[in-house]
Amino acid sequence: MTRVRTAELATLLTGLYRATGMTRGGARVLAEAHLSAQARGVESHGVRLAPGFLAKLRAGRLVPRPRLCVTRTSSVTAWVRADRAPGPLAAHAAMSLAGARARRHGVGLITVRGMGHVGALGDTIVPLARTGLIGLAVAQTSSPGVALLPHGTEPVLGTTPLAFAAPAGNAREPLLYDGAPAALSWGAVKHARRARTPLPPAGALDGEGRMTRSAKDVAALLPSSPQAQALALCLELMAGPLTGSEPIPSGKDGRGLLVLAVSPAFLGLNAATVPSAVELLRGAAHAAGARLPGDGSWPHAAAHTDHYDLDDDVLDSLLAAAHAGGVRVTLTRPPEKGGTP
Numbered sequence: 001m002t003r004v005r006t007a008e009l010a011t012l013l014t015g016l017y018r019a020t021g022m023t024r025g026g027a028r029v030l031a032e033a034h035l036s037a038q039a040r041g042v043e044s045h046g047v048r049l050a051p052g053f054l055a056k057l058r059a060g061r062l063v064p065r066p067r068l069c070v071t072r073t074s075s076v077t078a079w080v081r082a083d084r085a086p087g088p089l090a091a092h093a094a095m096s097l098a099g100a101r102a103r104r105h106g107v108g109l110i111t112v113r114g115m116g117h118v119g120a121l122g123d124t125i126v127p128l129a130r131t132g133l134i135g136l137a138v139a140q141t142s143s144p145g146v147a148l149l150p151h152g153t154e155p156v157l158g159t160t161p162l163a164f165a166a167p168a169g170n171a172r173e174p175l176l177y178d179g180a181p182a183a184l185s186w187g188a189v190k191h192a193r194r195a196r197t198p199l200p201p202a203g204a205l206d207g208e209g210r211m212t213r214s215a216k217d218v219a220a221l222l223p224s225s226p227q228a229q230a231l232a233l234c235l236e237l238m239a240g241p242l243t244g245s246e247p248i249p250s251g252k253d254g255r256g257l258l259v260l261a262v263s264p265a266f267l268g269l270n271a272a273t274v275p276s277a278v279e280l281l282r283g284a285a286h287a288a289g290a291r292l293p294g295d296g297s298w299p300h301a302a303a304h305t306d307h308y309d310l311d312d313d314v315l316d317s318l319l320a321a322a323h324a325g326g327v328r329v330t331l332t333r334p335p336e337k338g339g340t341p
Contacts, residue, residue, distance in 0.1 A: 001309050008331050009308055010035060012318060013050060019325035020057040021064035026089050033088035037120035039304045040297035042178075044187025045120040047310060051317040053086055053116070061253050062086050062116045068093055075105050079244065080112045084254060087118035091137070091257060095124050098261035102133050106266025111243040112257035117142070122163040122178030122294075124259065129165035129174035132271060133261045137163045140239035140256040144249050146182050147220040149229050153209025155220040158249040159185060160235040164293075168282075169275035173301075176294030181228035181235070182221040189215050194313075 010031050017027035030053065038046030056062040066085035070078050078097055082090040094110040101108030118124065118139045125135030141158030148156055161180040168174055183203035192199050192215035199213045206212040207219040223229035238258050240247045245256030264274050282292050322329045 002312055002315050003307050003309050004315070004331055006035065006304075006306050006308060009047070009310075012322065012327070012329060012331070013047070015327040016050065016054055016318065016321055016325060017057070017064075019327050020054060022057070022086075023065060026065070026086075029092050030086055030088050033092075033119050033123055035308070036123045036126075036301075038308050039301040040120070040123075041300040042120045042122075042297070043311075044185065044191060047308065047318075048187075048314050049117065049119055051314070051321060054321050056116065057086070066090075070097065076101050076107045077109045078111075080110060082112050082115035082254075085115050087116040087139075087255070087257075088124075090115035091118050091121075091124040091139075091259070094257060094259040095127060095135070095137075095261075098135075098259045099128050099131065099133060102128075102261035102263045102266075106263050108259075108261040110259045112259075113244040114254040115257060116253070116255065118255070118257060120178060121161045122165065122176050125163055125165045125261075126174060126176060128261050129167045129176070132167050132265075132274075133263055134167075134274065135163070135165040136260040136262075138235050138238045138258045140236075140243070140245055141249050142253060142255055143251045145186060145221055146232065147205055147209075147222055149223055149226055153205060153220070156248065157232050157236055158239075159221060160232060160239050162231075162235055166278055167275050169272070169279040172279075173298040174294065175278050175281075175292050176297070178293075181223050181232035183224040183228075184221050186221070189218050189221075194311075 013031035013034060014027045017030050018024060034047045034050055057064050063084045066083035068083065068085060068090065069081040072079040080090065080094060090112050094112050098108035098110045121137050121139050125137050128135035139161055141160060144155040144157060145159050146155055146157040147153055159180045159182050161178065163178045166175045184199060199215055201213060202211060203222055204212055204218040205220045205222065206217040212218060223232055236248065239256045243256030243258055285292050319329060
C-alpha cells in the first residue's frame with residue numbers, strides 16, 4: 001500500500017487519459033469519478049478501474065472523443081447514443097441533462113445506449129442531491145454474471161446496480177444508496193482472490209454449479225435473496241430494453257443507463273421537507289444501532305481529502321501506463337498524521 005497525494009494522483013490520471021486522445025474536460029471527468037469512489041472507500045470501483053479503462057481506450061473498445069448524440073428529446077426526456085464513450089463521461093452528461101430538465105419541469109428522465117463501464121454508479125447522481133434534487137440511476141453490465149435462484153447454475157443476469165440519492169439536512173452529505181441485488185460483487189470476488197481470503201457462504205457458484213467460497217473458482221454470483229432476484233429482474237428491464245439496449249447482457253461492448261432526477265419543489269414541497277425527513281430517518285436508524293445508506297462512506301471521504309492509499313499493483317499499473325504513454329509523473333509521499341514532509 002502506497003500513500004499518494006490527491007492533487008498529484010488527479011494530475012497523473014488526467015494526464016494518462018489525455019494521452020489516449022481524450023479532451024482535458026473528459027479526462028478530468030474520468031479522473032474525478034475514480035477519485036470520488038476511492039475516497040468513499042469503494043476501492044473496487046475507484047482508481048483500480050483506471051488501467052482497464054486506459055487499455056480499452058488504447059484498443060479502440062472505448063472512444064476517447066465520443067460523439068454523444070442527444071435525440072428523441074422532450075421537455076422531460078432524452079435518449080443519448082453514447083458512441084462507446086467511457087461510462088463516467090456518458091453518465092455525467094446524462095446527469096446534467098436530467099438535472100436541467102428537473103429544475104425547469106420537475107422531472108428529468110435520460111436514457112443512454114452504448115457506453116462503457118460507469119464505475120461507481122452512486123457518484124453519478126450525488127451532484128443532483130447536493131442541489132436539492134432526488135436522483136436515481138440504473139446501469140447495465142456488459143456480461144451476464146448472476147445465476148437465478150433456486151436451481152440456476154449458469155449466469156443469466158448482469159450485476160445491475162441501482163443508485164439513489166436524496167438531500168440531507170444539517171449541512172450533511174446526501175443519503176446515498178449504491179448497490180446491486182447480488183450477494184457479492186465481482187469487485188469483492190477479485191479482492192478476495194488477491195487477498196486469498198474465503199468468500200461469504202451462499203454467494204457464488206463454481207463452474208460445476210456448486211456453492212463455493214473460493215474466489216478463484218467463482219463462475220457465477222447469486223442474488224442475495226428471492227426478493228433481491230425479483231429486483232434484479234426489474235432493474236434488468238430498466239437498464240436494458242428501456243434504454244434501447246439488449247434485454248439481457250451478452251458480452252458485447254456498449255451498456256445502457258437510466259438516470260432520473262426529480263425536483264421536490266414541483267411536488268409542492270418546500271426545500272426542507274426531504275432533508276428533514278432524511279434526518280428523521282437517520283435519528284431512528286441510529287437509535288436502533290443502524291445507519292442510513294452512505295453514512296459509512298462519507299466520513300471515509302472526509303478523512304481522505306488530501307491523500308489516497310493505493311494498492312501497490314494499482315500504482316504499478318498506472319506508472320507503467322505513464323511510462324508507455326510518455327506521461328510525466330510527479331508523486332511525493334505525503335507525511336503521516338502529525339509528521340513532517
